[in-house]
Amino acid sequence: MLKVKIAKRRDGFALDAQFEVPTPGVVALFGRSGCGKTTAVNIISGLLAADSAYIELDGHVLTDTTAGIAIPPEQRRIGYVFQDGRLFPHMSVLRNLEYGLERTRASQLTHGTLSARGSSAGLASRLAITVDQIVSLLGLEQLLRRQPYQLSGGERQRVSLGRALLSQPALLLLDEPLAALDAARREEVLPYLERLRDNLSIPMVYVSHQFEEVLQLATHVVLMDAGHVVAQGPLSQVSLVPQLRAIVGPDSVGAVVDGVVTSVDTSCGMAVISVGSGLLNVSVPRVSVGDRVRVQLLARDIILATEEPRGLSVRNQLRGVITSVVDDEDDARLVTVDVGGANVLSRVTRGAVEALSLQSGSSVWVLVKAVSTRGHAFRLGSG
Amino acid sequence: MTAAGRKVLSRGAAARDGIFVRWRAGRAVTAPKYPPEYIAAAFAFWQPWAATCESPPAQQPKGYVRDAAMHLTPAELDALRLSLSVAARSVLFSLPFAILIAWLLTRGRFAGRWLLDALVHLPLVLPPVAVGYVLLLLFGHKGPIGGWLETHVGIQLAFSTAGAALATAVMAFPLMVRSIRLALENVDPGLEAAARTLGAKPLDRFVTITLPLIVPGVIAGAVTAFAAGLGEFGAVITFASNIPGITRTIPLALYTAIQSPGGDDQALRLAVMSFVLGLIGLLLAELLARRARQLVGR
Numbered sequence: 003m004l005k006v007k008i009a010k011r012r013d014g015f016a017l018d019a020q021f022e023v024p025t026p027g028v029v030a031l032f033g034r035s036g037c038g039k040t041t042a043v044n045i046i047s048g049l050l051a052a053d054s055a056y057i058e059l060d061g062h063v064l065t066d067t068t069a070g071i072a073i074p075p076e077q078r079r080i081g082y083v084f085q086d087g088r089l090f091p092h093m094s095v096l097r098n099l100e101y102g103l104e105r106t107r108a109s110q111l112t113h114g115t116l117s118a119r120g121s122s123a124g125l126a127s128r129l130a131i132t133v134d135q136i137v138s139l140l141g142l143e144q145l146l147r148r149q150p151y152q153l154s155g156g157e158r159q160r161v162s163l164g165r166a167l168l169s170q171p172a173l174l175l176l177d178e179p180l181a182a183l184d185a186a187r188r189e190e191v192l193p194y195l196e197r198l199r200d201n202l203s204i205p206m207v208y209v210s211h212q213f214e215e216v217l218q219l220a221t222h223v224v225l226m227d228a229g230h231v232v233a234q235g236p237l238s239q240v241s242l243v244p245q246l247r248a249i250v251g252p253d254s255v256g257a258v259v260d261g262v263v264t265s266v267d268t269s270c271g272m273a274v275i276s277v278g279s280g281l282l283n284v285s286v287p288r289v290s291v292g293d294r295v296r297v298q299l300l301a302r303d304i305i306l307a308t309e310e311p312r313g314l315s316v317r318n319q320l321r322g323v324i325t326s327v328v329d330d331e332d333d334a335r336l337v338t339v340d341v342g343g344a345n346v347l348s349r350v351t352r353g354a355v356e357a358l359s360l361q362s363g364s365s366v367w368v369l370v371k372a373v374s375t376r377g378h379a380f381r382l383g384s385g
Numbered sequence: 386m387t388a389a390g391r392k393v394l395s396r397g398a399a400a401r402d403g404i405f406v407r408w409r410a411g412r413a414v415t416a417p418k419y420p421p422e423y424i425a426a427a428f429a430f431w432q433p434w435a436a437t438c439e440s441p442p443a444q445q446p447k448g449y450v451r452d453a454a455m456h457l458t459p460a461e462l463d464a465l466r467l468s469l470s471v472a473a474r475s476v477l478f479s480l481p482f483a484i485l486i487a488w489l490l491t492r493g494r495f496a497g498r499w500l501l502d503a504l505v506h507l508p509l510v511l512p513p514v515a516v517g518y519v520l521l522l523l524f525g526h527k528g529p530i531g532g533w534l535e536t537h538v539g540i541q542l543a544f545s546t547a548g549a550a551l552a553t554a555v556m557a558f559p560l561m562v563r564s565i566r567l568a569l570e571n572v573d574p575g576l577e578a579a580a581r582t583l584g585a586k587p588l589d590r591f592v593t594i595t596l597p598l599i600v601p602g603v604i605a606g607a608v609t610a611f612a613a614g615l616g617e618f619g620a621v622i623t624f625a626s627n628i629p630g631i632t633r634t635i636p637l638a639l640y641t642a643i644q645s646p647g648g649d650d651q652a653l654r655l656a657v658m659s660f661v662l663g664l665i666g667l668l669l670a671e672l673l674a675r676r677a678r679q680l681v682g683r
Binding site: 049075079080081084109 | 573575576578579580581582583584585586589593594597598680
């Protein structure tokens with residue numbers, strides 16, 4: 003469990019945030035630029051002092067301003083991947099990777115956390131993450147002898163990730179690690195981040211203002227706006243909160259549902275996933291039965307019907323009950339439907355709401371075009 | 386301001402415009418291949434000296450220059466040796482302090498920072514003789530520090546080679562601090578923060594991150610200070626006097642030669658010697674700094 007309660011005032015800006023997220027897992031700090039996300043992670047890392055703060059990771063108190071506790075950053079075992087990479091320009095990639103590792107080893111030796119044997123073999127076995135492991139996970143084999151200035155932006159961020167991980171962190175902070183990259187480079191690095199999430203059980207705090215990154219990576223979301231936390235919880239819950247609309251834009255509003263693959267049609271890249279009490283055909287590449295899949299169902303793509311429709315091309319029909327109807331735009335309303343344990347958002351016109359007399363408690367059919375999920379469905383990992 | 390003061394000030398300004406401005410502009414400047422040509426030009430002056438007397442008379446330079454083309458006298462060699470020794474000692478002694486002060490001026494957050502800044506730069510604007518006099522008051526026989534050093538440590542600074550080195554160090558100190566400070570300002574504090582999150586303690590961070598990254602500036606500063614130190618006059622003659630073999634460096638020997646009747650040849654040789662040494666020093670600073678920049682991947 004990561005518990006954070008922080009407050010900091012700086013001329014014209016006040017950060018006052020509090021959240022609790024389970025570990026391990028990837029928690030996304032999501033919000034517009036300038037809403038205090040980076041300030042928050044800087045305070046968590048200890049690099050920035052807060053006016054008042056309480057930070058606790060897995061039972062260890064890292065900062066407690068009321069009790070006068072402030073463990074210095076170099077002793078926190080918190081890895082930090084910066085937006086600009088911050089590789090040491092005078093060291094090769096390998097030396098960069100080893101920088102944190104050497105210091106972790108040294109502190110383990112001096113603090114006597116090693117077993118009585120204390121041999122180098124014993125030491126290696128105590129290091130959860132090894133250089134070999136990182137090099138193969140992040141595909142750094144060809145880069146080890148290079149200098150940072152010889153790397154592309156994406157390569158730099160991969161090395162930066164590896165360097166942070168090799169310091170054997172108990173928590174990894176990632177401050178918009180993809181923001182400085184163009185779209186192609188972003189696509190190049192994202193799969194590596196997914197691999198880290200799936201292969202290492204290190205809790206991560208991922209700062210982003212790109213909802214697509216959050217969709218692909220996060221297990222939990224802390225939604226921030228103007229220095230405050232407006233919502234927090236699993237992405238499927240946070241995706242339903244109305245405040246999200248202002249941040250991601252009306253066209254990106256949509257419920258996020260997680261499901262498990264029950265069957266796969268490899269010929270057309272379609273998979274059937276179980277969502278709530280129903281099944282959903284989604285377009286998602288490279289998955290196999292048993293994988294967990296996340297799909298965002300954009301509210302504007304969801305059709306509601308009060309009777310079971312027939313003769314439609316729509317592949318997905320889920321039975322559900324309306325739980326709320328709220329104003330969305332001048333001429334539209336946002337309808338939340340519970341489809342048996344999962345929630346789906348649908349944007350329908352005011353006229354349609356009146357014509358079908360949609361209201362809380364109404365029983366409806368939720369229609370989802372399978373092709374509309376293309377590019378909005380992601381594999382979360384196996385099992 | 387005295388003429389000597391202006392001289393030092395303009396020398397400081399020239400050094401800034403030369404080494405430092407170009408250094409800051411860094412890689413944008415396409416490197417002209419001037420070192421070889423400059424050095425060749427510099428050594429053209431030396432060729433008459435280098436050539437032995439057996440050379441055909443037709444190739445011997447005429448008149449004044451030929452008269453000067455004598456072997457260096459023991460006294461001149463002494464002056465050369467002393468200048469090199471004094472400059473080297475002054476740099477070695479003041480380098481750690483220069484790094485510390487530069488670091489304090491860039492990263493330190495304390496009340497009297499502006500005062501420290503001003504104090505460090507004072508030798509640039511003061512008449513060197515005044516600096517020498519202040520040193521004499523402080524480090525002289527009866528000075529508070531000098532007296533203590535003499536009775537407790539057994540070191541006499543005034544009128545000694547070590548004293549000449551001290552005076553030179555004080556005069557060249559601002560040059561060194563400026564260069565190192567510039568380099569420090571160019572080091573991204575984010576790199577130190579990154580090292581911190583990787584478990585590096587303060588001294589560790591300084592030694593493994595900051596120091597290697599400022600090496601070009603440190604070298605440039607040290608070599609410039611060395612080159613400037615070879616020619617320090619006012620502060621040295623005031624504090625350490627003009628004692629042959631002990632404190633009579635090249636500029637002091639030059640001054641003495643000009644003052645004595647028939648010293649023209651010697652004066653010219655010493656002047657050319659200063660010129661060549663200074664030029665070599667500045668070129669060396671540039672070359673070393675460039676090489677170091679490559680090593681740190683800039």
